[in-house]
Amino acid sequence: MKNILITGGNGQLGSTLARCVPDGYSVLVADRQALDITDSESVDTWFGANSPDGVINAAAYTAVDNAESEVEAAQTANVEGPANLALSAAKLNIPMVHVSTDFVFNGQSGAPYKIEDRTDPLGVYGLTKRDGEQQVLSVHGKRAAIVRTAWVYGAGGSNFMMTMLRLMREKDSLGVVADQIGSPTYVVGLAKACWLLLKKELAGTYHWTDAGVASWYDFAVAIQEEALALNLLSKPIPINPLPTEAFPTPAVRPSNSVLDKNGTWEALGITAPHWRANLREALAKLPVQ
Secondary structure: OOOEEEEOOOHHHHHHHHHHHOOOOOEEOOOOOOOOOOOHHHHHHHHHHOOOOOOOOOOOOOOOHHHHHHHHHHHHHHHHHHHHHHHHHHHHHOOEEEEHHHHOOOOOOOOOOOOOOOOOOOHHHHHHHHHHHHHHHHHHHEEEEEEEOEEOOOOOOOOOOHHHHHHHHOOOOEEEOOOOOOEEEEHHHHHHHHHHHHHHOOOOOEEEOEEEOOOHHHHHHHHHHHHHOOOEEEOOOOEEEEOOHHHOOOOOOOOOOEEHHHHHHHHOOOOOHHHHHHHHHHHHHOOOO
C-alpha cells in the first residue's frame, strides 16, 4: 500500500482526490492547518515523520482578482509552497503531481494552447502559477508532473455550476460573458487524471480538461437545460450573452482558455468525455429541488 500526500485537502480538487483513491493506495490528506506548505521547515519535518510515497499538490491561492492586491499571499502559496514540496519530494525521490492553470497563457491564441507554447500570464495569479510550475520542474523535474487545467467545477462547493444554479433560482434573468471560451472540467475527471499521472510516474507538463469548447454563456445555457431536465430547477429564465466589458474585474481573464490535450490523452491512455456529458453526470448527483 502506497501512502500519497494530498495537499489542499479542504478544496474542491483535494477532497475529490481523497474520494477517488485507486486500489493499492492510501492517502494522507492535509489542509493548511495540518501542513503549511509555505513553511519549508514544517514541510521537511512532515515528510520526515510520514515518509509519503508520492505527492499530489492541489493547494493553491486561487482568488484571481484578490491576487492583484495580495501579491505576497499569492506568491507564497503558488510559488514557495510548491517549491518546498518539490524539494522534500526530491529528497525522498518520490513522484509528484502539481496542478496548474490555463492562466499561464495570455488567451490571445486563435488555437488551443499546446504544452510547449510560450507562457505569458496576464495577471498576478497566472504569473505565480507559472513561476510555481518552473520551481517544481527545476527542483524535481525528473519525477514531477505539471497538469494544467481550466474551468473546474463539481457537484457541491463553490464553482460556476453551483453559482449558476443558485442564481437561476433567485433571479428572473441572467447575463453571462459570451466572448471568453474554454473547456469546462469536471473535478472527478481531473482527479482521476492526477492519479493516473502519479501511478504512471510521468514527468513534464500536461494539459487536462474535458473535451469540447464552450463560452461561459454556452456553459450557463447548458447548465439550465440539463438542470431543468433533472428537475433541479422549477422554471427556465432568460440568459443573455454579454461582452467581457460588462463585467469589469481587477484581473484580466484570458479570452481563449482552450488547452490542447492530445498529448496527455495519449500518455495516459484515456480520452476525456465531452464537457456536456460530464455536466450531466455532475448535476445528476445533486438532490431534486
